[in-house]
Amino acid sequence: MIKTVRNIFAAGMLAAAFGGAPASAESITGIPGAYDVAFAGCGWYVVLGCSQNFNAGAQTMNRLGGPFAGGGAGLKVANTNEYPNFRNGWYCVVDGPYFSQGEAQSIAWREAVPDAYVKNGC
Helix, strand or coil, X not given: CHHHHHHHHHHHHHHHHCCCCCCCHHHHHCCCCCCCCHHHCCCEEEEEEEECCHHHHHHHHXXXXXXXXXXXXXXXXXXXXXCCCCCCCCEEEEEEEECCHHHHHCCCCCCCCCCXXXXXXX
16 A cells, blocks of 8 residues: 555656546546545655755765665755645655654654654645
8 A cells, every 4th residue: 555655646747747637537547436635735754854954865865876866755945935834835755655653753864864753734
C-alpha cells in the first residue's frame, strides 16, 4: 500500500510539474476508489530548515544531498504559501510527502538535522 501511495504522489507531482493532472488516482493505480491527495499538497513532510529566501533553501537542500536524498520521497524547497498548514512567506526544505505521520517520522533525518520535525501539509 505504501509503495502505491508513493507512486500516486510521484505521478501527481510529475503531472503538476508538467501542467497536467490525471482525473483520479484510480487512473494512475487502477485501484477503484483510490483517493489522490498529492494534487492538494496533502501529506506529511519532514521539515529540515526554512528561510525567507529560495536560494538559501536551495543551498540547504544541496548541502543535505540534493533532491534525491531522503527517505524515498525526495527533498524539495517548498513555498509555504502553497500548503495550508504551513506559515506563509517561507521556503522550507522538506522531505515528502509521506502518507502517514509515522512513515515521515521513521525517516532518520534527526541525525543530520537535529531540529528536523514532521508536519502535515493539509
